Amino acid sequence: MIKLLVILSIVSTSIYGGITDFKTIEKANKAYEAKEYGKSAALLEGIKKSNATHELHYNLGNTYYKKGYYEKAIEEYKEAKGVNEASRQFNLGNSYFKNGDLDKSIESFKKSLKLKDDPDTRNNLEVAKKEKKKKKKEQQKKDQKKKDDKKNKDQKDKKKDQKKDDKKQNKKDQNKKDKKQNDKKKDDKKKKDKKDGKKKDDKKKKEGEKKKSDSKKEKKPKDKKGDKDSAQSKAQKKKSKEEKLKEQELKRLMKKMQKGKTPTMMYQMGNNKKPRKDDDVKPW
Numbered sequence: 001m002i003k004l005l006v007i008l009s010i011v012s013t014s015i016y017g018g019i020t021d022f023k024t025i026e027k028a029n030k031a032y033e034a035k036e037y038g039k040s041a042a043l044l045e046g047i048k049k050s051n052a053t054h055e056l057h058y059n060l061g062n063t064y065y066k067k068g069y070y071e072k073a074i075e076e077y078k079e080a081k082g083v084n085e086a087s088r089q090f091n092l093g094n095s096y097f098k099n100g101d102l103d104k105s106i107e108s109f110k111k112s113l114k115l116k117d118d119p120d121t122r123n124n125l126e127v128a129k130k131e132k133k134k135k136k137k138e139q140q141k142k143d144q145k146k147k148d149d150k151k152n153k154d155q156k157d158k159k160k161d162q163k164k165d166d167k168k169q170n171k172k173d174q175n176k177k178d179k180k181q182n183d184k185k186k187d188d189k190k191k192k193d194k195k196d197g198k199k200k201d202d203k204k205k206k207e208g209e210k211k212k213s214d215s216k217k218e219k220k221p222k223d224k225k226g227d228k229d230s231a232q233s234k235a236q237k238k239k240s241k242e243e244k245l246k247e248q249e250l251k252r253l254m255k256k257m258q259k260g261k262t263p264t265m266m267y268q269m270g271n272n273k274k275p276r277k278d279d280d281v282k283p284w
Helices: 015-033 037-046 054-067 070-078 085-099 102-115 119-260
Strands: none
Touching: 015 037, 015 054, 037 054, 054 070, 054 085, 070 085, 085 102, 085 119, 102 119
């Protein structure tokens, strides 16, 4: 428990100055008891330059502690060496505790207990130790949470990266598939073009053969005419042969008739005249 230390005898520079400082300290003490800690601190700070005693620093430390200015309270308590050391360490322990420095708070309480075995100091020491354990657990939880968050983040990043890699791989596979399909289409097109080209060539070949065939057909009548002329020529040759036979027969008969002295009457047909049906009939 922190109490304002009241200085009962301050005589350092002059009687006037000492009496003035005493009255100021008294006013500061009354302000402190009235919980007007700001006013108390202002009064004490006013005489700090002229009367900066250990007791004044101690009183300022108490005032700042009550005001909630724990860092300033610690500074003043550190300068208050020479007052009751057990009380000073006790108040330092409380100020460190309020300021969140539990290790220094525990250290100050232990120093105070070595000087004076006080139940309030023991109680505050246990509270500080429990708070330290609590803070430690909370810190461990925070550290574990950070660790878990980092782990989760790493897993998420890993999944994200894996997803990106899978997407890239899928895209790569799809490109390969598309390329394969395009190559297949090109090959099919080439085969089709080749097949169509072959069909065209076959068609051209057939058309050429057809043209040749048609050409032969067109020439065939001429061949028929030629055959006809050939047949006529053969007939003429045959006829000429018959005529020769006839002439030979006629000569033979003439000779025979001359030998027998038989009158003969004969008609010789001109070459330009058409033969009669009975030309082959003998006149005798």
